[in-house]
Each structure stands twice: as C-alpha cells, then as structure tokens.
Amino acid sequence: MAQDSIFIGGGGEGYAEPEELLLKYGNRHGLIAGATGTGKTITMQIMAEEFSRAGVPVFLTDIKGDVGGMAVAGTPRESFQKRADQIGLGALSYAAMPVVFWDLFGQFGHPVRTTMAEMGPLLLSRILELTEAQEGVINVAFRLSDEQGWPILDLADLRAILQFLAENREEMSARYGNVTTASIGAIQRRLLVLENQGAANFFGEPALDIKDLMLTTPQGQGRVNILHAARLMETPRLYATFMLWLMSELFEELPEVGDAEKPKLVFFFDEAHLLFDGAPKALVDKVQQVARLIRSKGVGVYFITQNPDDVPEDVLGQLGNRVQHALRAFTARDQQALRRAAQTYRPNPRFDTEAAIREVGVGEAVTSFLEAKGVPGVVERTLIRPPASAMGPCDEAIRRQVIVSSPLAGKYDTAVDRDSAQEMLARRADQAAREAERFERDRGEDEHSRGRRYSPGGSSRSRRVEEEDAPRRRSSPSRSRSSRSDTVMDAFTKSVARSIGTRAGSAIVRGVLGGLFRGR
Structure with missing residues (x-):
C-alpha cells in the first residue's frame, strides 16, 4: 500500500485490484450511500481509522450509539482474516483508536457549546x-x-x-x-x-474551540472525535443546524492551505438528508458554498445517507470520492434513483454498474476514488476491509475512562455564565427602579415641607408671604409647566411603584424606564 493513500478494500468477483483513496484528494469530499443494513457505518468506521493512522484528525457522528467501540481494540475473527486475505491486506492488526467523546448534552462526552x-x-x-x-x-x-x-x-x-x-x-x-x-x-x-x-x-460558554477538534497524539495519529447523537437525533433541526454551524466555523476559522499532502480534518456527516429536508433555499445555498470552498481550508466533508438523491445536485457534483452500497429498487421511483446513481460513475467495461449497485452484498460496495490530477477513477466492485477497532457500542465504564483521560478533560465540563445581555438589562432595570423610588421619596418630602408652611402652627408672616406669592406662582409659565410635569410624573411614578418588588414589575421597569435613563 502506498504511503500517500489509505486502503479501503479490494476487488470482489475475482478481481484483486486494491481500492485506495489518495490523501492529497481526501479534502475533495465524498459520499457513502446505501440502504439500511448494507454496511455504511462500518465503511465510515474504517475510513475514519485509516485517516487517523495517516495523522488526519476526524470528526464523526454516532447516530445509533454503535461507533463508540472505536475506543477499544477489535476482537480477532476468522471471517475478518479471511476477508483480509481475499483483498490482499495480509495479517490483521487490531487496535483502539485515540477517541475523544463529545455530547451536546454533556452526558456521554465533553459538552459541546456555542453562543x-x-x-x-x-x-x-x-x-x-x-x-x-x-x-x-x-x-x-x-x-x-x-x-x-x-x-x-x-x-x-x-x-x-x-x-x-x-x-x-x-x-x-x-x-x-x-x-x-x-x-x-x-x-x-x-x-x-x-x-x-x-x-x-448547547448555548453558552465555554464555547467549543475548533482547534480542539484537530488534535493529534504524541505519536502523530489523528484523534477521532465522536459526537454522541442518539438523543440529538430526536431533534433533527438542532442536529442539522449544529452540523452546519460546525462546518461554517471551520470555513471561517481555518486559513487557506491550497493543495496539501493530506487533509487537516475529515468530517463525516451521517444522516445527511436531515440537513436538506425542508431547508430554505438560503441555507441550502450556504451548504453548497461551504462544501465548495472549505476544501481549500484542508477540510474534507463526507456525507453518509441512504440515497444519493438525498443530496442536492450542486453538492453531489463536488463529491469526488464515492462508496455506494446496495440500493433497493422496489418502486418506479427507486428504479429511477438507482439509474441516476449508476450514471454518475465512470463506467467499467467488466460489469454493468446499475446491476452491481443492486447486487452487492453486505460489506461490499461500488466505489470510485479520485486518481491523478483529480480524475474520477473507474468504478469497481469492492470488498470493504475489516475494521481494526471494535464494532458496536462502547462499554459505559470504558467511555468514562476515555473521557477522564482525554486531553480536554475539565476544559468544557463546567459551564460559565459571564456578564451578558440578561445581567446588563437586569442592572439597568434595577437602576431605573432606584431612580423611581428616589424620585417618589424626594417628592413626598417636598410635599410634606410645603404642608408645614401652610399649617395652622406656622407663623403669620410665613402665611402672608405665601399668600402674596400665590398670584405670582399661578401666573408663572415655568410653574405651570412644572405642575403639568408633576402630574405626568405622578402617574408615571405610581405605575412604577406598583410594579417594584415583583419579577413582572422588573420587566416593566426595564422597558419603560430604559428610554428615560438611557444616558445614566
């Protein structure tokens, strides 16, 4: 096997040609498609293993909770060794992958947050x-x-x-x-x-640092980031939006690298149809833009779905590395989809591509990978290689051990609630409430002081002065304006006073007094 490629499998039906994916074209994106139960998840697993061994960090989603076994070395099986001999792989070696577990809800891995x-x-x-x-x-x-x-x-x-x-x-x-x-x-x-x-x-801090998805081991092996998505799948809108956000962040944060020897990160997007089902055109355009441009940042995106028709044509046309497992053609629509899928491959004179897609068994696929100068390779029937790590879910005790020993242990585990809009608006409301209380208190004291001047116990001189000033006060424009202002403020302050002391009141004060005390 060449040092600049990863081994995917060998030829079936008597053909022994190895199928390899050139690392320098690993960022040209790809597709893993096929009906349920045909082996898509295992194909994703072995590709992730091979990228990791080549020093490329990987991010993938664990939809059914059955990819976590990659943290454990696989168990030798006679059938695996027989397959390895058949495709020319030789003696199998089993090993655990350097896995980092993630979970949006923080239960089965490091929490994933964004603001x-x-x-x-x-x-x-x-x-x-x-x-x-x-x-x-x-x-x-x-x-x-x-x-x-x-x-x-x-x-x-x-x-x-x-x-x-x-x-x-x-x-x-x-x-x-x-x-x-x-x-x-x-x-x-x-x-x-x-x-x-x-x-x-999901929304909060500390927010995920994209660089933490691109770590390697001291030995140079790329870490395999596994997002536990079994619960996340119950909210497909959140799942799709998170994955789109992650790709967008990678595109915005990473520098241009041009044509590198190998990708900086490979991203496997399982159940890809969730991203496109019912999505507004603006968002589909965004996915197309990211898929078209992110490869120049050294990121390869691989979509895993049941049918190639689940992916828009503009995106599908950019997926140069393809693994097509069996498609079932029970209806006229299925037959049309099968025919369209076969037409996207470079023909092989040894077999009929459409028939091969319908006939391949579990663990077998029709494959095509980019060759020299980025030309699509001739389609081949390929027996997928066995994985080196364990297939299936990860034991809970092992999962906890992997999380605790992770290089990111403790970095994201505790949420941080720093000063932000809620706290700022609450302080603004409190300040406004204090201003209203102070105004009410000062006004009350002023009224009390005026009442004392007019009280029967007051001096006759004071009463006489006040009586002499009364006509002048009544005729004074400024006094008239002040009286009208007092009337408005009376109603305003009473409204505020009724609100102070309750959560609803705080909300009202926050809005009503916000404009009044904006400059304070």
Missing part, C-alpha cells in the same frame, strides 16, 4: 422554523445587541432582549422596522420548545 452570537440570526431562525416577519425580529434583536453592547450568549440573553423589544416596540419599530408582539410571542414559544428539547445546554 447565540456565534450561531447568528440565520441559523437560529432555521432551528426555530421562523416566518420571514419573525426572522426580521430576530435580526433586530441581534442588531440591538451589537449597538448596545449586550452580548447574546444563551437563551436567557435572547429572551431578555426580546422582552426589551416588546416593551419598547414603538420606538424599536420606528428605528428598525415593524416589531410586533405577535412575532415576539411566537419566537418566545419556539425558544421554550427548543429549551424543552435540551438546547439550553
């Missing part, structure tokens, strides 16, 4: 499935956050700013466009649903 600000209004609107008007309100919230210096880090921060918008909607509408309570209410309800699904753990 609302890093997610941005577009992806957040995708999660919440917002209408155009509701998405506009989200954009106003983020714009206000930037202008006022109120960081939106978690769900509580976004809720606080939305509450501020609701209480100041007339001013906000005049400045940014129509902001309605109906839209804000709909967003708040969607946030509640998202929180009930466990997303509150």
